[in-house]
Amino acid sequence: MTGIIIQSRRSPIALRAGIAPELEPAFSSETKRLASQVDALFRHQRSPTSLEQELLPGKTISERLFDALASAKVLTASVAMHLDRARRDKLFQQLDSLHDLAEWEEGDEPLQQSSFGTFLKAMLTVHPQRQPGLGLSHAGHLIGAWTIDRDHLTIEFLPNDWVRWVLTRYKDNEPRRFAGQTPVSELTEGLAPHRPEHWFSYEGRQRQESPR
Amino acid sequence: MKGGKGKNLPDKDHVIRYVPWGRLRKDEDENVLGFLPQAFQLRPEEQYLSINWLQYYDGDRETQIRLSVWAMRGSFAKPLGAKSAFAIGNVAEVKETCHAFGNRVRVVHEPEPNNPGHSAIRQLLRDDLSLLEALAADAFTERVSNSDIPPKPADPPGHEI
Secondary structure, three states: OOOEEEEEOOOOOOOOOOOHHHHHOOOOOHHHHHHHHHHHHHHHOOOHHOOOOOOOOOOOOOOOOHHHHHHHHHHHHOOOOHOOOOHHHHHHHHHHHOOOOOHHHOOOOEEEEHHHHHHHHHHHHHHOOOEEEEOOOOOOOOEEEEEEEEEEEEEEEOOOEEEEEEEEEOOOOEEEEEEEEEEEEHHHHHHHHOOOOOOOOOOHHHHHHOOO | OOOOOOOOOOOOOOOEEEEEEHEEEEOOOOEEEEEOOOHHHHOOOOOOEEEEEEHOOEEEEEEEEHHHHHHHHHHHHOOOOOOEEEEEHHHHHHHHHHHHOOOEEEEOOOOOOOOOOEEEOOOOOOOHHHHHHHHHHEEEEEEEEEEHHEEEEEOOOOOOO
């Protein structure tokens, strides 16, 4: 079994996808488009702390779940132009399901809005063709899961634009595991050695499945 | 009574852990595929990972699972979600999986008044995502849906003296 931890030394504060004007000629139009989409999120987002749920003593858990969902949907609406209708509807369905009161685990935190902001930035940057299954950590961090047979990629979207991820790929019936923690802007770079198309594209999966 | 507080569970035995809907591994259409690593993550206030010892109960495997699930359901303040599930793993596999990450855990009996088969994985590392993924993928390999276990029958009436 092998493993690697990628720990970026860059400060989360330094994270911005925007391209300095003097460097613009060096970037492709696709990179510029992605940067402007990610920047749109920064413009719409308030400070991370202002986005968290208020812990008012009088609020019931069902009110807190409702508030968390409403905030996530408002934040999604601010980047709605970058998500097609079907994708947005499915995302809302997944979020509703995660916040179903009948399934709610006592002591868990509802979705933290700063985690959801990180998730949206990741999705706009990576643009996965295959969307993730979603989960929620007990601290209220959104979790994205891509699964192909026994191969797993799991990304936990942390507050303040950080992600931590772990992946398992089987080779000769033995699992290989890799993990990392990076700013969301470096997620693509962190996953690059691990064939991200395997997880994110239908073509990657088909290539994997085709006889060799 | 089997076991005893703090006693190691036998390596050949199995343990079962409750996994809420939010920590199940799903695809984008919400089909359940397994467990997320975070299903085995300790909360900040937790000193050990809560599990139940299947072989605390006699009977065939189906009976052991059913009695363990009934005991776990009874130990929670609110009803467990219909879409939640239970993860089952072998004691030796759990210990070996952790050991491969340099984490020597103990799997011990920690009976509670309303859940006598309650047990614990002690000394589990708190935040090693690779280890948690290995537990989810390699150690807890069996999944039972909560909805597949029938409700516990009510005690028959008419037994008052």
